[in-house]
Amino acid sequence: MVKVIVCIGSYCHLKGSKQVVDRFRELIARDHLEDQVELAGTFCMGICKDDVSVTVDGESFSVSPDTADSFFAEHIAAKISA
Ligand code: FES
Structure with a gap:
């Protein structure tokens, strides 16, 4: 189970x-x-950055609505197929 938290x-x-x-x-x-x-x-x-703060299994990232698709593929879907 990949845990994704969106601020x-x-x-x-x-x-x-x-x-x-x-x-x-x-x-x-x-x-x-x-x-x-x-x-x-x-x-x-507490990690307000350039875009929306997202953590995937505790690792933090900054994601904009425009990059949500590529982020999902690279950092979420890829973890499942790995
Ligand atoms: S509002 Fe601060 S990290 Fe999202």
Whole structure:
């Protein structure tokens, strides 16, 4: 199970955290990964950066709505197939 946490704190919200969460949800459904990816939200993680703060199994990243698809493929789907 890959644990993905998306920050929905005010800074990340302004950067598009809702779009990132919605897109991850769509991609999880598209690839039938409901049993393999746990998606959760959290308030400010204290790592406000350029884009939306996301952690994957505790490793932190900065993701914009525009890069959500490639991020999902590289850092989430890739972990499952690995
Ligand atoms: S608001 Fe997202 S890390 Fe601070």
